[in-house]
Amino acid sequence: MMPIYFIVLVLSGLVPLLYTIYKQDFIKNWSSFTISTIIIATVFLIWDGFFTALGIWGFNPDYILGFNLFLMPLEEFLFFIVIPFCSLFLHYAIFYALPNMRLNKQLTIAVSCALILLSILLVVMNFDKAYTAVNFTFLALAIIVGLIMNIKALQQFYLSFLAILFPFILVNGILTGMATEHPVVWYDHIENLNIRLITIPIEDIGYAFSMLFGNLLIFESLKKRWTKV
Secondary structure, three states, X not given: OOOHHHHHHHHHHHHHHHHHHHHOOHHHHHHHHHHHHHHHHHHHHHHHHHHHHHOOEEEOHHHOOOOEEOOEEHHHHHHHHHHHHHHHHHXXXXXHHOOOOOOXXXXXXXXXXXXXXXXXXXXXXOOOXXXXXXXXXXXXXXXXXXXXXXXXXXXXXXXXXXXXXXXXXXXXXXXXXXXOOOOOEEEOHHHXXXXXXXXXXXXXXXXXXXXXXXXXXXXXXXXXXHHHO
16 A cells, blocks of 8 residues: 555645745744744644544554554654645745735634634533544634734634635545545544544544644744844
8 A cells, every 4th residue: 555644745745845945935934833833733743642542533554654653653743744834835825925815803803703602512512522522622722812812813814724725625635535445544433523524524624723823823923023033
């Protein structure tokens, strides 16, 4: 079998990486990106490893390189580097081309409150489903922190996330069985809502938002702080 997980990650990161090296704009902020990625990756890898140990999700050995750490393949660690890099690249590319594109503040607050309320309801109603409960708790916390720390980032990210979803769905779809006989990453659907977008558990959308927006918040905070120095 082919190491599909690794190939998907390489192909995902190739164009943004080459463009970044060529233009060298993003390279100026590598230190901020590295720190934000380490912080968010650490949090999500702890969650990831815990759920892997419990069998809430797992990895098909036929589609990975075979180097494991804490029951997780090397590709899973690379995921938390490559996907945030690609997503932040797309986020900033969008607002480089359209610098004034953002939701107005009132709509951002309204959307945020609706998502927080929905997340809380889903947690309360599905507390026995581990992935659903933890995922939507993280989503609610990410949005609350965004409202408090950097509402401007939230105004932009709600729009850029819609664009980020297209490649994310493609990548995650491949990993969850859209293009293979068996999924690269499998889920115990007793622990989620068992509602799928193609082959992707609906919770993964909230997972992506929390991970990527958390990365963006820390990245922006560090970038601003170091720019003032």
